[in-house]
Amino acid sequence: MLSAVFRFLDSEGVIQNSTLRTQHSERSTMALILYHVTWCPDCEAVRRKLADLHIAYEHVVVPDFRPMRKVVQEVSGQYYVPVLKDGDIVLTETGDILDHLDKTYGQERITGS
Numbered sequence: 001m002l003s004a005v006f007r008f009l010d011s012e013g014v015i016q017n018s019t020l021r022t023q024h025s026e027r028s029t030m031a032l033i034l035y036h037v038t039w040c041p042d043c044e045a046v047r048r049k050l051a052d053l054h055i056a057y058e059h060v061v062v063p064d065f066r067p068m069r070k071v072v073q074e075v076s077g078q079y080y081v082p083v084l085k086d087g088d089i090v091l092t093e094t095g096d097i098l099d100h101l102d103k104t105y106g107q108e109r110i111t112g113s
Helices: 041-052 068-074 094-105 108-113
Strands: 001-008 013-022 032-035 060-061 083-087 089-091
Touching: 032 041, 032 068, 041 094, 068 083, 083 094, 089 094
Parallel strands: 001 060, 032 060
Antiparallel strands: 001 013, 032 083, 083 089
């Protein structure tokens, strides 16, 4: 069973939690946190890669309005998404995030390529 915790800011700026559970195999890596918005194509590419690799992660859906993305600023020093936090590593560029996921959790890690 795959569980994902979604965190989002409500209309009053309070962080709310929601849990989604689906039947899939997963790698237990809940140290991963993805900060994203739902409409962003780059964010979708990262979510798709995480799903393809069956990696469990915490979702933090942030506001569309960049200056309200305080949590993204605190984590990464800037307001743009997607941002992936993997333990102590914080990645802010989509290409870097996808490369990190492939090298750390994907086929490249398994084959040593």
